[in-house]
Amino acid sequence: MKADLGDLNAFVAVARAKGFRDGARASGASASGLSEAVSRLETQLGVRLLNRTTRSVAPTEAGQRLLERLGPALSEVESALDVVNSFRDRPAGTLRLNVPVSAARLVLPAIVPRFLSQYPDIQLEIIADDTFIDVLAAGCDAGIRYDERLEQDMIAVPIGPRVQRFAAAAAPAYLDRHGRPEHPRDLLRHACLRGRFSSGAMMSPWEFERDGEIVRIEPAGPLLVSIGGATELSIDVAIAGTGVIKLFEDWLRPHLDSGALEPVLEPWWQSFSGPFLYYPGRRLVPAPLRAFIDFIKAG
Secondary structure, X not given: OOOOHHHHHHHHXXXXXXXXXXXXXXXXXXXHHHHHHHHHHHHHHOXXXXXXXXXXXXXXXXXXXXXXXXXXXHHXXXXXXXXXXXXXXXXXXXXXXXXXXXXXXXXXXXXXXXXXXXXXXXXXXXXXOOOOOOOOOOOOOEEEEOHHHOOOOEEEEEOOOOEEEEEEEEOHHHHHHHOOOOOXXXXXXXXXXXXXXXXXXXXXXXXXXXXXXXXXEOOOOOEEEEOOOOHHHHHHHHHOOOXXXXXXXXXXXXXXXXXXXXXXXXXXXXXXXXXXXXXXXXXXXXXXXXXXXXXXXXX
């Protein structure tokens, strides 16, 4: 049984986006064109692939099985077609990266403008997502994550700063009212602005380290935000004097330098290794990704 490659791509775009409009935005096609392609594919296969309601679109069991097999297969097709890129003067095509919000804010701004200037025929698509996913199944070429979250079969290339720190801070007015902590356990008596990952897991305990001693505390406070999407709100609330925040030092640095926030327990700030660009080692590396890898290796 043969199916049109364009119809298969249309189905994958809609299924991943969970809607025809969002699928159209992601793929650059029209919603009506995607609808026609999916209907044509369902007719040809003789099975419904998507359950459609006025509010949502979701794969049927058959559609989910097809999606799981098609994602890697279509990526391999793209890689095969990408072979001709090596015959071009300049690499071309789309490079899709799945990155945490922190990397989109703290790592990529120093890299992306220079990369796009050097490779004008490459279109870079950044998906900021703090959920660790299968990059191939999600239609991405590579991702950025920290070492403790890398899968075993991935190739990892250092990207961005190699050492980072978590910083704790609060508004001077808050510390004037409530006192300045001298030990991490003092934070148990303070209002702490906490975060929750998209998976639902809490960003706790808060961990501090000094002279080989590690102290972990379970903070409490009036605000809980989703890591990534609502992080800026947490910073604004800290600046307003509501409580103590703990976040990447680089993220808080502008506010520390301006005096809007004051360092808290700085001798206890914990360092950790920087992020990695990771990609599957079991497939041909597309030309846009190879160009990006070479670019970051060159510094």
